[in-house]
Amino acid sequence: MDKIRLGMVGGGKDAFIGGVHRIAARIDGQFDLVAGALSSTPEKSRDSGQALGLSPDRCYGSYAEMANAEAARPDGIQAVSIVTPNHMHAGPAIEFLKHGIHVICDKPLAATMEQAEELATAVGQAKALFILTHNYTGYPMIRQARAMVAAGDLGALRVVQVEYPQDWLTEASELTGDNKQAEWRTDPARSGAGGCIGDIGSHAHNLACFVSGLKVESLAADLQTFVPGRRVDDNAHMLLRFGGGVRGMLWASQVAPGCENGLRLRVFGEKGGLEWAQEDPNYLWFTPFGEPKRLLTRAGAGAGDAANAVSRIPGGHPEGYLEGFANIYAGAADAIRAADAGQAPDLSLLPGLDAGLDGMRFIAAAIRSSNDNAAWVSL
Amino acid sequence: MDKIRLGMVGGGKDAFIGGVHRIAARIDGQFDLVAGALSSTPEKSRDSGQALGLSPDRCYGSYAEMANAEAARPDGIQAVSIVTPNHMHAGPAIEFLKHGIHVICDKPLAATMEQAEELATAVGQAKALFILTHNYTGYPMIRQARAMVAAGDLGALRVVQVEYPQDWLTEASELTGDNKQAEWRTDPARSGAGGCIGDIGSHAHNLACFVSGLKVESLAADLQTFVPGRRVDDNAHMLLRFGGGVRGMLWASQVAPGCENGLRLRVFGEKGGLEWAQEDPNYLWFTPFGEPKRLLTRAGAGAGDAANAVSRIPGGHPEGYLEGFANIYAGAADAIRAADAGQAPDLSLLPGLDAGLDGMRFIAAAIRSSNDNAAWVSL
């Protein structure tokens, strides 16, 4: 089976998420990275590309050039991964979609709602696919959790608790001059108006919705900026009202010392509860009311089809973040192959435009609510 | 050293917390239970008393009778434990205080703010002590946490997360006819207007304040009653604003399947974080920013004077809920002995009227906020 020819926008030196996308694309051997506009200048793009084994003539100085050139080649890329800072998602995505090239885009959809809407229009008009890497939905035990909720194992849901604390912005790292990640992620011009709420709160929101099968209907948010001089929020507290009378809370923080990447979800229904923590992703607690607590393990007893479909190795051999991310790429590969074969791709578990728009509305609502002293805002 | 002569109001058969108070009073051998108005009728009171080895003539049919009789005896009780449902706290407490008998009262202070204020007046006029068993403040590692915050080990605080989920009211246990605990705790006439928020939310609030050394200045609460027909809330979500710009969240629930008694506190400051969970109380995580995470253990390396003062046995030999509760009784014993010797008791770590009034204001504010669609309410 031929590999899917893949390009990449962003992901040059000093980038974090670009390397993650590349590993995710490699793990199952379904993609071949053959072109890139990896950096902001042609020289740096070529340097980065050569380190990755790209042919020099397919290391482009801009995404527009790349879209044109690749669309014109008989062996041009079939898909492109966009791994730039948030304000540079929509532009490239629209460009490649126009050229009929499938887009795999890092989240969030865009830095502003205006960009998001332009992109939405482009997706609506495109024949190519648009996939958004809400990667945490790729974890096997998250798939398991979603399937269990959908199967009614918890009964009617009541409460959803989600949190995502980190500590890497506890100090003003954006001012030290050697932390590019901190710089752009706290710069509203590049990250969008949301800081913590956009960067990781949006992951928490997405995960809560993905597993519960519900949408947040309204929220009341109290956003804070604790680090003096920071231009975006670095901590977010939120009350949530989901559809069906389900209530919840969301906490996201980048100033919580001791928390590395503490995404954690708990869902409770009339008949039972579920708990999952990203840092220990091969486990899922299932606590049916009145019965002993059960610890389900990836590929172990109790893991069902939904989890097993995205597991690669036996239980007890931990899969991690990269494999979870790779499951999004594996889903993308299936969808791309189907689409390129003229068939209807299965997009049921693949985050795309809708998840992206939900995320943008969530960020906007949180900021609006917080600016109005945590008044309720509908999404 | 003579034991302190102790009486008890409430705590007869079918009671839960009365037995806990008795064990807590016994553990350090400082109290001798010699009198009781244990049940609501003289016969049941006598039955319960005899099972506990009380002399029949000191098993009373009512607390008023007991207060009068014991105050008149030369060997009468020096202190009384009040372990009745919430609506029966203030009355007995006032009565015993009037007779100069020290009061150790289960929390909350009262079922209503009116009762609480009457009690406050009585405490203000009494020479006897009033102690409120906010027992979770007695855990050694909570004492350690409070001392570390006070010593500045976390730097200026920023975020306080507290939660207290349980699952025992997931179903309508108050209707089955065989669960007296569920009955009175969901009956507003006996428990007060708050259900979950009063029963356990108040513990969470108290603990957050005790450790952080802060007061909640305002809150925005979304209370729910999930179980059909229930007359009080069974789940509470809340945004908190503490003094000094510290922000927090509180979740309390009695309908979270899989959660037994999940009180858990996390405190984050500019320099580090702390995490403690009641179900594993001998551990305290301390996470100084930029350093390896440290797990402090009761009576182990890293435990300081504040914890060691209330530890009984070496590290690795777990102490639990009863020992934590007993630490309140141990503190009460010291205070009572000092007071009875005409000295000033050390009340710095002993919860009393102030903590009780804070708790009552917290419950009232939460209900008011929730009735006003989670608007901010000052305490």
Add this chain to the structure above:
Amino acid sequence: MDKIRLGMVGGGKDAFIGGVHRIAARIDGQFDLVAGALSSTPEKSRDSGQALGLSPDRCYGSYAEMANAEAARPDGIQAVSIVTPNHMHAGPAIEFLKHGIHVICDKPLAATMEQAEELATAVGQAKALFILTHNYTGYPMIRQARAMVAAGDLGALRVVQVEYPQDWLTEASELTGDNKQAEWRTDPARSGAGGCIGDIGSHAHNLACFVSGLKVESLAADLQTFVPGRRVDDNAHMLLRFGGGVRGMLWASQVAPGCENGLRLRVFGEKGGLEWAQEDPNYLWFTPFGEPKRLLTRAGAGAGDAANAVSRIPGGHPEGYLEGFANIYAGAADAIRAADAGQAPDLSLLPGLDAGLDGMRFIAAAIRSSNDNAAWVSL
């Protein structure tokens, strides 16, 4: 119900286990400590006794004096707790048994096999009861584990893994002059020939047998003394062969930095496994083969009669070491009341002479095996 009148031998100042016995005796309010030979001189004994509220005339200068005097009083002690160093177990126990006073003795049975045999003879001739505080058998989830094995929930057993690492003797604390515990526990004249193997290896052995319902038939032991100058072993490695072809291992250490009191038992059968750790004693893992892992909790769903019979408070409210110890005292109280009422006491779960002799044989076999280069030795 009148309390059982209790005396104590040992347990004065600087003692550890005496205080534990006293708390254990108090927790359920079944005993009243009224006499003691608490220290090695009459003066110190009186000082220690007064601090505990004993009447001065019942603070004795020697156990022999105490046995005589108490046996002669109409209100003399019914039972005595012996909490001295190991070499002082047998003498007092024999003396009190001769006077018809029930004995509750700390483990091990004695410092030497000769003492143990003398004591065995005395127990055989006595009408009074002899109870040995192998306290770890008192934990509710250990009772649960034993019941599950006995009920066949694991199928035929195959493997038993038990370990008991500590770290408090990592350095030569016995030489610093301020650590009485370290001094006598590393002094063969007081502790017996076994150091670590006698002090805690014997607990591990006892627990493995109690839960599995099996006896160790032979063992191959490799004992070490890592700390220079130490006169007894401080680390023990052992292969075990139980009855019925069950195999196992035992590790005990007092030089394992980071291990506080790490007693841990795992039992595996054809159909499932169990795991329990003393430092987190309210949990029991049950892992039926081919099914999700289950976490049973004390007083929670899945805990059965055996555990519930020795639980005091609801699940999620942790009980600890002192409550587990108190369960031995509670069992002793029942047995003593039955015996004193002329009835047959239920000794099925109460460790006594047999467990004590098994322990002595285990220690002796381990030392003999190790001296013979880990050759197999039958017990």
Add this chain to the structure above:
Amino acid sequence: MDKIRLGMVGGGKDAFIGGVHRIAARIDGQFDLVAGALSSTPEKSRDSGQALGLSPDRCYGSYAEMANAEAARPDGIQAVSIVTPNHMHAGPAIEFLKHGIHVICDKPLAATMEQAEELATAVGQAKALFILTHNYTGYPMIRQARAMVAAGDLGALRVVQVEYPQDWLTEASELTGDNKQAEWRTDPARSGAGGCIGDIGSHAHNLACFVSGLKVESLAADLQTFVPGRRVDDNAHMLLRFGGGVRGMLWASQVAPGCENGLRLRVFGEKGGLEWAQEDPNYLWFTPFGEPKRLLTRAGAGAGDAANAVSRIPGGHPEGYLEGFANIYAGAADAIRAADAGQAPDLSLLPGLDAGLDGMRFIAAAIRSSNDNAAWVSL
């Protein structure tokens, strides 16, 4: 940088470890799989190869054919991965080494000591590299642990405890006809004389030596076969004596229900201890004596150069088994590039022939000891 051209022997359908090797080779993009003798017949080999995108003319019917053909091609493979059952390791390895092709071989070295010695001779004569995938040494926190021991952070070592329990052979899965893994791994003709001891005991042994920097000098082993009819051991208990007076234990089992892949290592020295568990590989406990326990995390505070050199993503984003395995491939890539460039490869952390021979001696010694009733056997 051009990718290394890689071939594979074994790893067709129904194989487990072949897929793992392929992912490990892909993760860092350093290898390109271009040829294979994937199955035992030419047809199946071709089917398997095509599914992997191999050119049909490079899907070979036998490893010998492949070695000849590839060595003759100008674009022939530079390295080959051998992922067959144990009895098929030495033959192919020798063949490819003779043709100057680097060998990356799954462990153990061979099924018999005779094969191992032949292979050793071939390695000694070859210019090509021989790398053995003792993959657990690739985990970052294992590298960290090894570096900490070497740096003296634990002081002189005393005790090493290693265990590796699994449960997948609890029942006679080799007889059901649908479990090829169980079949060959319990067939002495294919796995070698050791069952559990060879399959996973050898991993435990290797890991203990890798981290401690020590060799096992002698052992006393008690091997069992619990499942009736099984032809190899399925449980192994062992006393270990390392160099320098260090003592240890090893337990390996494939019949321990509830244990998925429970490799766990604890190392204790005069000054501190370390603990690591494969199922949660991003954590390493470091417990310096007399100080609070510290939890080191991959890429987190406290992780040093040795760990960071083989970490790909930030702390809190879990890496797992496949990344650990990929670290062996990354090391192999570096070594192969160096060797092919005529430079001396850095083999200091790369397991090879020596580790393989140590493993073979370990397995043989364990079997010999067990056959002699657990007598001590020198390695």
